[in-house]
Amino acid sequence: MKKTIRIGTRDSELAMWQANTVKQALEKLGYQTELVPVKSQGDLVLDKPLYEFGITGIFTKTLDVAMLTNTIDIAVHSMKDVPTALPKGIVEAAVLKRAHTQDILVHKGTDFLNTEGIIATGSLRRKAQWLHKYPNHEVVDLRGNVNTRMQKLEDNEWNGAIFAAAGLERINLKPESYSDLKWMIPAPAQGAMLVVAKEEDEFCRKALSALNHEESEICVHIEREFLRTLEGGCTAPIGALAVIEGDNIHFKGALFSLDGSKKIGTEKTIPVTENEGFGKACAEEVLAAGGAELMKEIKKLINTKG
Numbered sequence: 486m487k488k489t490i491r492i493g494t495r496d497s498e499l500a501m502w503q504a505n506t507v508k509q510a511l512e513k514l515g516y517q518t519e520l521v522p523v524k525s526q527g528d529l530v531l532d533k534p535l536y537e538f539g540i541t542g543i544f545t546k547t548l549d550v551a552m553l554t555n556t557i558d559i560a561v562h563s564m565k566d567v568p569t570a571l572p573k574g575i576v577e578a579a580v581l582k583r584a585h586t587q588d589i590l591v592h593k594g595t596d597f598l599n600t601e602g603i604i605a606t607g608s609l610r611r612k613a614q615w616l617h618k619y620p621n622h623e624v625v626d627l628r629g630n631v632n633t634r635m636q637k638l639e640d641n642e643w644n645g646a647i648f649a650a651a652g653l654e655r656i657n658l659k660p661e662s663y664s665d666l667k668w669m670i671p672a673p674a675q676g677a678m679l680v681v682a683k684e685e686d687e688f689c690r691k692a693l694s695a696l697n698h699e700e701s702e703i704c705v706h707i708e709r710e711f712l713r714t715l716e717g718g719c720t721a722p723i724g725a726l727a728v729i730e731g732d733n734i735h736f737k738g739a740l741f742s743l744d745g746s747k748k749i750g751t752e753k754t755i756p757v758t759e760n761e762g763f764g765k766a767c768a769e770e771v772l773a774a775g776g777a778e779l780m781k782e783i784k785k786l787i788n789t790k791g
């Protein structure tokens with residue numbers, strides 16, 4: 486009998502869309518698949534505490550546990566939500582061709598931009614960059630999945646809220662008025678989907694290797710290496726974007742203070758063939774230019790906030 490690949494996904498509309506994309510691609514290759522939406526950790530219990538497996542990410546935790554308890558075979562994630570260190574026994578099996586990397590502002594008109602505005606986002610990276618550019622504005626917290634956030638924007642008097650273009654596009658949400666935030670540096674791996682599998686699962690790893698998009702993989706690995714080198718396990722306002730053009734990779738990345746007053750960044754171009762260690766080198770440049778000091782400040786602030 487042919488093995489059916491059980492594809493684990495979170496149950497938001499965006500997550501389901503992404504998992505369905507992987508399902509269809511695998512079926513096109515002749516594999517049998519099944520979608521398994523995983524709601525919450527609920528009855529999935531491991532025999533050891535989560536930290537012993539190195540499980541950390543709030544968005545990916547549930548699926549990691551489902552994979553390690555053999556409820557699913559593979560899991561589909563928005564790659565930017567995946568911690569840079571994967572749990573023990575779980576490996577990257579495919580990075581799909583990347584979609585739009587940009588952030589956009591969904592708004593009700595842009596008159597407020599040069600005066601005072603209230604912008605909603607739950608992301609430290611977006612908040613810091615917004616305040617860096619518009620120090621007179623206020624940023625309020627906004628959480629939940631894409632649909633929830635869009636609804637909250639409608640229900641409130643805010644001037645706008647920030648979204649990933651890729652997320653809106655995938656669930657076919659077309660806001661009436663929005664602006665591309667070309668100046669904002671996206672999250673490392675924004676717009677990319679990652680499929681993970683168990684290290685020992687050669688069948689699934691082989692199946693998924695056919696879905697891997699090498700250029701996207703090179704770019705997100707540089708961005709995540711930049712992130713990993715800078716943050717050391719702490720969530721900080723960090724943006725990074727690598728883009729391949731012809732034989733070259735253009736990179737820009739930056740670390741911001743939480744209030745947006747400081748930005749330490751770098752921009753560089755190298756030949757694609759020299760991508761090994763590039764993300765780390767860019768991060769080391771930022772660390773040496775005051776980034777190490779700034780990371781310490783950020784960690785202190787985040788820890789005292791609990």
Ligand SMILES: NCc1[nH]cc(CCC(=O)O)c1CC(=O)O
Nearest residue numbers: 563566648649651652675676677
């Ligand atoms: N943090 C939530 C999240 N994770 C992935 C996406 C969208 C798809 C992507 O950026 O890859 C979003 C929504 C958003 O940031 O607006």
